Amino acid sequence: MSLSLKDPICAIATPPGKGAIGVVRLSGEGALEVASRVWRGKDPRRLPGGRFTLGEVVDPETGEALDQALLLVFRAPRSYTGEDACEFQTHGSPAVLRRVLEALVKAGARLARPGEFTLRAYLNGKLDLAQAEAVLALVEAEGDLARRQALRSLEGSFSRKIAALEDRLLSLLAHIQALLDYPEEGVEAHRAEAVLREVLGEIEGLLAQARSSRLAQKGARLALIGAPNAGKSSLLNALLGYERALVSPIPGTTRDYLEAPLELFGIPLLAVDTAGIRETSDPLERAGVERALRIAEEADLVLYVADRAAPRPPLPPLPARALKVATKADLPPLWEDPGFLPVSSLTGEGLAALKEAIREALLGREGGEYLLSERQIEALHRARERLLEAQDLPEDLMGLALEEALQALASLRGRRQVSEEVVARVFQNFCVGK
Structure with a gap:
């Protein structure tokens, strides 16, 4: 992917399929000239930025009207890409959008590559690399937590934090240099x-x-395990807020697992109700028990469910990430254990506390402030390793380690020299039109 592209590019910016409105984007040097060749109405070249106008999109070769549309003009540098740009807001038919795109190509634009609009925003200083990654995260956010975290990074909070860390390390480098160059001046050491x-x-x-x-970003898998009739299906229904699992007083009726999506505190979860765990001679039920144990091993979090209004079952081995839940808290208990969270699926007692415990078990006490990509996590690890090395060196020898830590931090924002390979990696998963 070339990093010096300026020519006009175009793409459909709305999802595939039919819709009331479709958007086709155009940006680059000469974009308004291209737009004027496909537009019947007020000349886009004479419109101020931020102005809508109503007209028709036409085929530049035949003059055929393709659709009635709105045209929104942006003037450089006050656009998403920092270039002259415009958006055609048409009817959302796939046929209309396809013909509008073909008309723009005939008029001199080329089809945009995946992520090229945001790439140009980065190259033109409208976004740094961390903000560009936040754009993709925001587009792909499936839960409200991911949306909040991505928006925070898009607004620059993560970049400002990294910039502050870079400034401190740069000041330290300057201090070390002064210590080496002017030892007679009594620069403070340590x-x-x-x-x-x-x-x-x-x-x-x-x-x-x-x-x-x-x-x-990816969600979590929540497994409900326990003895037959412990109240797993009822608890699943209570967490969901609707009847998803059949509830029966007959032990062993759940012989396979049942999945249901839900969102808690903005985290997309897949809750899995499993077969009751017990010794059994029934081969079908035994297969269900074995599957339940496998699901528990692979889950991000396990809810071990026990009925406190029945004789207490033996506690099976549990994974490290497990919460213990005592169901039927609305009935007189036959046993009590402070390690179990009491919950009533019937009345809702203890349900809020259980949801908070799930949130804390998955996210920790504070939760997450930023949505970090794998690339960002790798860069932070590199910076950490170099700084740990620097701690073991005398001040006059730690300069190289500090420089490498600074380079790792700088790659997060892309404000220093960043290789074309790194930039391509950031944008490779973007959709066309973004």
């Missing part, structure tokens, strides 16, 4: 230890959000 400790703490705090970033 400043590095405190700065490195503080910057490392900030980086480790960001890396602690890696798990929450993955969960916010």
Whole structure:
């Protein structure tokens, strides 16, 4: 992917399929000239930025009217890409959008590559690399947590935090250089230890959000396990807020697993109700038990469910990420255990506390402030490793390690020299039109 592209590009910016409105984007040097060749109405070249006009999109070769549309003009540098740009808001028929796109190509534009509009925004200084990644994360957000975290990065909060860390390390480098160049001036030594400790703490705090970033982007699998008739299906229904699983007083009726999507605290979850775990001679039920144990091993979080209004079953081995839930809290208990969260699926008692415990088990006490990509996590790890090396060096030898840590941090924002390979990696998963 060339990093010096200026020619006019076009793409459909709305999802495939039929809709009331479709949007075709055009941007680049000469974009308004191209637009004027396909537009019947007020000349786009004479319109001020930020102005809508009503007209028709036409075939530039035959003059055939393709659709009645709105045209929105943007003037450089006040556009998404920083270039002259416009949007054609047409009817959302696939046939209309296809013909409009063909007309723009005939008029001198070329088809945009995936992510090329946002790439140009980056190259023209409208976004840094971290903000560009946030654009993709925001487009792909499936839960509200991912949406909030991506928007925070798009607004520049993550970039400002990284810039502040870079400034501290640059100041430390300048201090070390002064110490080496002017030893007779009495420059204060032993400043590095405190700065490195503080910057490392900030980086480790960001890396602690890696798990929450993955969960916010990809969701989590929540497995409900326990003995037959422990109340798993009822608890699943209570978490969902509607009847998804059949509830029966007959033990062993759930012989396979049942999945249902839900969202808690903005996290997309896939809840899995499993067969009751017990010794059985029934081969079908035994297969269900084995599958339930496998699902528990693979889940991001396990809810072990036990009926406190019945004799207490033996506690099976549980994975590290497990919460213990005592159901039927509305009935007199036959046993109590402070390690279990009491919940009534019938009355809702304890349900809010259980949801909060699920959130904390998945995200930690603070949750995640930023949505970190795998590339960003790798760069933060590189910076951390270099700073740990610097801690073990005397101040007059730590300059190279600090430089490498700074380069890793700078790659997050892309404000210093970043290889074309890194930039291509950032934009490779974007959709055409963004």
